[in-house]
Amino acid sequence: MQHITGRAAFMAGVGTLALGLALAGCSSDDGAAAPSGSGTAPVAASTGPVTLITHDSFAVDKKQLAAFEKQTGITVKLVKQGDAGQLTNQLVLTKDSPLGDAVFGIDNTFATRAVDAGVLADHTPAGQPSEAAQYAVDGSDGKQQLTPIDYGDVCLNVDHTWFTKKGVAEPKTLDDLTQPAYKDLTVVENPATSSPGLAFLLATISAKGQDGYLDYWKALKANGLKIDQGWEDAYYTDFSGADGKGPRPIVLSYSSSPAFTLSKDKTSTTTGALLDTCFRQVEYAGVLNGAKNPAAAAKVVDWLQSTEVQSTIPDLMYMYPVDPAATIPAAWKKFAPLATKPLDVPAADITQHREQWIKDWTAAVVG
Structure with missing residues (x-):
């Protein structure tokens, strides 16, 4: 079904936001890459292109994207797929030939559909805050597949x-x-x-x-x-x-x-x-099962949960960051x-x- 994104319109309405992608990466432990379709994301360090599938409201700082790409050698291509429901539907329909490597924007109203359909690989960011972990969604093997990024x-x-x-x-x-x-x-x-x-x-x-x-x-x-x-x-x-x-x-x-x-x-x-x-809505990121570059995709997911990126979420996506160390605007503390x-x-x-x-x-x- 067609879904219309509320926050995308809100961003356009207030006219104060620059749409972009800010991802900067945490390094992961070395390890062997998992085969396509295994349901488990590898932890090997990797470079190269990552296609990030998102909903239409995804927005982060372009300078952070540039810094991430320079630091890691990973280049990020952003592909938007409508609202959370439309995004999830597309991922399920294309699970045997994934649209990309990672996803941001599946929310808690559609999370189990994506997990049950086998869309996602196992991945848990190193150092994930306990405040974030309480919202995480696991696969049938009990391992985390959807990493919480923000909520509202x-x-x-x-x-x-x-x-x-x-x-x-x-x-x-x-x-x-x-x-x-x-x-x-x-x-x-x-x-x-x-x-x-x-x-x-x-x-x-x-x-x-x-x-x-x-x-x-x-x-x-x-x-x-x-x-x-x-x-x-x-x-x-x-x-x-x-x-x-x-x-x-x-x-x-x-x-x-x-x-x-x-x-x-x-x-x-x-x-x-x-x-x-x-x-309460919770929005997630994850590594897509069968991704062409899953190790680099995992690093992208980790950075979406980093304090640096988390501190941009209120102003750019009108949601609360899951990292309690992230900066919250003063106006939010009083009026939101x-x-x-x-x-x-x-x-x-x-x-x-x-x-x-x-x-x-x-x-x-x-x-």
Whole structure:
């Protein structure tokens, strides 16, 4: 299915980011290269070309790429494949003839699909922080295949200015959105065409259960919910808090979004995230099974988890780095907090039910 990337549009909208690729490498222990299709990435030091397959929102510093290539003799070719869902689908379809050597952008809503399909090789970066290791995804042999790189919360956002002017109390919970006071005020993204939309669908399944989430969505629809195909339309066209022109003061976005709607003196923000509505996304990198240059690909993955690269993630990809030693912008600490108890659905349940949940949601809500 086609997926529309929210953060790619956000980057283009704010116009402050330079898209690029920054990868600098850690050396690995020497060892023999694994044969193609073995499911295990080698640890031999290597140079040469690496094709990195990514989602459309991937962005890092070009100077870091140049330094990496000079230091290691590895040249990196970037190939973008749409959103996380489209990316994963393409990797599964081409697993017998891989599109590249490494991947970045598979998220936790699609992670087990890639692992179960045999898309990835075993690889664990040396010195991986324990804070990152808690998010890692292992293969059937119990060895790490997906290396966590960043994470963030998909949450409903509100326009503080709109609610203040109207004298209406801001909603705080999922249930508030079904109340008459918030009729025709909310816009979200379609889970069949948007990765934030899918994350929010999973949030409602976590909160309401498999037996109750469709009733909740029907109540939202009855209360005037608008559903857009992608994040850009929802945030920049329908949301009042982006530029003040949209008609709806409640939108599905990210907990980091308020850090980019600051007042002129940067002492406050005009929007806020509802932290009781969040679903946490984790994004991964990995070595592709059957890669032409797996040893060099492993070094690329290691550098994506390095403190240097991790410190660029908030400004370039609007996500939190998994390395606790990485630098976090001051505005994020104040205006982009993470949810203390994000809603969650087990990976195995997502794998088993994802397509059926989307199908059932479409039938019940879109018709």
